Amino acid sequence: MGGMTLTASPDLTTAPAAVELDGVVKRFGAVTAVDGVSLTIRPGEVVALLGPNGAGKTTTVDMLLGLQRPTDGAVRVYGRAPHEAVALGLVAAVMQTGALLKDYTVAETVRLTAVLFGRTRAEAQAALRRAGLADVANRLVGKCSGGQQQRLRFAMALLPDPELLILDEPTTGMDVAGRHEFWSAIRQDTARGRTVIFATHYLEEADAYADRVVFVRRGRVVADGTAAEVKAMASGRTVRATLPGAAESQLLAVPGVDRAEVRGDTVLLHGGDSDEIARYLLTRTAAHDLEITSRNLEDAFLALTAEDPA
Amino acid sequence: MTVTTRTLPRFGGFSLGMIALELRRLMRNKRTVVFTLVLPAVFFLLFGTSSQYKSERVGGGNVTGYVLVSMAVYGAMLATTSGGAMVSIERAAGWSRQLRLTPLRPAAYVATKITLAMIIGAVSVAVAFAVGALSGARLPASAWVLCALLAWVCALVFAAFGLFMGYLLPSENVMQILGPVLAVLSFAGGLFVPVDDLGHTFATIAKFTPVYGVGELARAPLTHDGNLWLAAVNVVVWTALFAAGAVWRFRRDTARV
Ligand SMILES: Nc1ncnc2c1ncn2[C@@H]1O[C@H](COP(=O)(O)OP(=O)(O)OP(=O)(O)O)[C@@H](O)[C@H]1O
Ligand SMILES: [Mg+2]
Numbered sequence: 429m430g431g432m433t434l435t436a437s438p439d440l441t442t443a444p445a446a447v448e449l450d451g452v453v454k455r456f457g458a459v460t461a462v463d464g465v466s467l468t469i470r471p472g473e474v475v476a477l478l479g480p481n482g483a484g485k486t487t488t489v490d491m492l493l494g495l496q497r498p499t500d501g502a503v504r505v506y507g508r509a510p511h512e513a514v515a516l517g518l519v520a521a522v523m524q525t526g527a528l529l530k531d532y533t534v535a536e537t538v539r540l541t542a543v544l545f546g547r548t549r550a551e552a553q554a555a556l557r558r559a560g561l562a563d564v565a566n567r568l569v570g571k572c573s574g575g576q577q578q579r580l581r582f583a584m585a586l587l588p589d590p591e592l593l594i595l596d597e598p599t600t601g602m603d604v605a606g607r608h609e610f611w612s613a614i615r616q617d618t619a620r621g622r623t624v625i626f627a628t629h630y631l632e633e634a635d636a637y638a639d640r641v642v643f644v645r646r647g648r649v650v651a652d653g654t655a656a657e658v659k660a661m662a663s664g665r666t667v668r669a670t671l672p673g674a675a676e677s678q679l680l681a682v683p684g685v686d687r688a689e690v691r692g693d694t695v696l697l698h699g700g701d702s703d704e705i706a707r708y709l710l711t712r713t714a715a716h717d718l719e720i721t722s723r724n725l726e727d728a729f730l731a732l733t734a735e736d737p738a
Numbered sequence: 739m740t741v742t743t744r745t746l747p748r749f750g751g752f753s754l755g756m757i758a759l760e761l762r763r764l765m766r767n768k769r770t771v772v773f774t775l776v777l778p779a780v781f782f783l784l785f786g787t788s789s790q791y792k793s794e795r796v797g798g799g800n801v802t803g804y805v806l807v808s809m810a811v812y813g814a815m816l817a818t819t820s821g822g823a824m825v826s827i828e829r830a831a832g833w834s835r836q837l838r839l840t841p842l843r844p845a846a847y848v849a850t851k852i853t854l855a856m857i858i859g860a861v862s863v864a865v866a867f868a869v870g871a872l873s874g875a876r877l878p879a880s881a882w883v884l885c886a887l888l889a890w891v892c893a894l895v896f897a898a899f900g901l902f903m904g905y906l907l908p909s910e911n912v913m914q915i916l917g918p919v920l921a922v923l924s925f926a927g928g929l930f931v932p933v934d935d936l937g938h939t940f941a942t943i944a945k946f947t948p949v950y951g952v953g954e955l956a957r958a959p960l961t962h963d964g965n966l967w968l969a970a971v972n973v974v975v976w977t978a979l980f981a982a983g984a985v986w987r988f989r990r991d992t993a994r995v
Contacts, residue, residue, distance in 0.1 A: 494838070514838075516744040516841070521839055528831070536762070536763070540755075544751055545840060545841060
């Protein structure tokens with residue numbers, strides 16, 4: 429029986445992370461696209477990568493897929509080098525651009541993917557059906573609508589049954605109904621425990637579908653938290669008041685305050701219940717000139733991803 | 739979803755299944771079919787089947803047979819070049835990037851393209867020879883086989899050429915550039931007019947162009963003349979040069995990742 433303990437199934441602490449980025453830097457000549465990103469993503473997490481144009485999302489994704497080699501730092505996907513993980517079908521992706529041949533039919537494209545991954549014809553058919561492409565199976569890819577092409581990319585990505593699915597702005601250019609349909613499919617899929625990383629500009633998508641949100645700006649991670657944390661941070665209000673001589677530590681002790689900032693005589697208190705904060709300030713301190721502003725996810729996004737003034 | 743049961747495909751992903759699908763796609767492309775299968779046969783019918791050519795003898799056959807072999811070489815060349823040049827279209831469409839997200843190794847991808855090029859090259863030669871047999875071409879029995887085989891095998895030069903160009907020129911319409919180039923090379927290489935009819939200086943230069951060797955070798959079983967060593971060296975050197983060029987561009991392409 430002693431041998432059993434040695435071969436026990438790996439516990440959660442020793443199982444490899446789905447994604448491990450360690451001090452990853454990517455430069456293109458003078459441009460630093462990714463500037464020292466360290467990130468660990470556990471199996472089963474659904475992570476949104478948010479950031480403005482040129483933040484380095486696609487470059488990060490490319491490195492996870494082995495399409496770009498980092499200038500510095502290490503990338504591991506399920507404990508392996510990215511190209512190896514890709515070849516084994518551990519990771520698959522729906523890319524931001526291109527990647528389809530117009531003169532293949534939908535069915536042929538999926539069958540070719542199946543052939544390459546050593547999957548059967550029946551599995552290819554099942555993938556077509558799952559992606560809702562059965563009706564257009566014999567249509568040339570070049571004649572398919574943008575939404576159909578995107579579903580085709582999705583079907584191809586799911587064929588190897590990857591542990592990790594990467595989506596780079598998967599719904600860009602889709603109408604509202606198309607986006608809804610696409611995300612329902614993803615949600616059904618992730619219910620089975622697949623790890624998903626998606627880059628997006630749509631905050632509501634990050635809000636609705638991600639367990640964890642990573643904000644990037646100019647190649648750096650500027651915020652990283654659960655969707656709930658980000659929402660709490662984003663959905664509260666800010667109470668602004670004039671209160672000379674206040675210290676941040678004192679302000680943090682005010683009931684309901686989760687963040688506080690002192691700018692000269694002005695204090696900025698952030699929290700979920702602004703009424704409670706305002707009442708406290710007016711009744712228990714010398715604060716005056718109160719102003720209450722609400723912050724939404726959009727504001728948080730803009731604040732976190734805005735350019736430095738310098 | 740188990741990590742441990744996943745395995746890599748054999749031969750780096752090179753498979754008959756992929757070749758079959760790729761062939762089907764190629765045959766769907768009207769332009770490819772016309773240029774590689776129809777055009778050489780039509781050229782043969784237009785330029786090689788006059789009654790004078792049918793009665794004039796060359797080696798063990800007739801001039802019509804001579805023109806047929808030249809046109810078969812031309813067809814094989816167009817076919818293998820466009821097979822190799824598929825790379826260019828696929829790079830431009832971002833398909834190569836998509837393939838990089840599969841277990842298909844880059845070397846297996848190139849091997850697939852060369853196989854495809856050689857398959858359509860074989861079909862092109864077969865079509866030309868079938869048309870020739872029905873339209874008055876006369877060749878010694880052994881030459882029917884040997885000329886066809888040589889035209890086909892030597893067209894490997896142009897599979898390498900197509901690949902090189904495919905990696906060099908990322909374009910959706912690469913054959914629109916390469917078609918005229920091949921026509922000029924064919925002319926210079928003596929496929930349309932014998933090089934000796936071009937004047938001494940030009941004939942000397944022509945012997946160093948890449949089509950010359952293939953044409954000379956392919957027609958040798960019929961004509962039994964010409965400098966076969968020179969022709970063989972021509973084929974080997976040009977294949978080596980184009981293959982080296984293709985490898986060089988291919989390396990750059992995969993290094994950039
Ligand atoms: N191959 C390349 N050569 C040079 N610069 C590049 C290359 N790829 C990306 N960049 C630059 O790197 C930076 C990050 O680009 P990236 O495509 O990763 O951004 P992104 O976050 O995906 O943006 P978007 O939201 O617009 O898709 C940009 O400044 C971009 O111009
Ligand atoms: Mg991008």
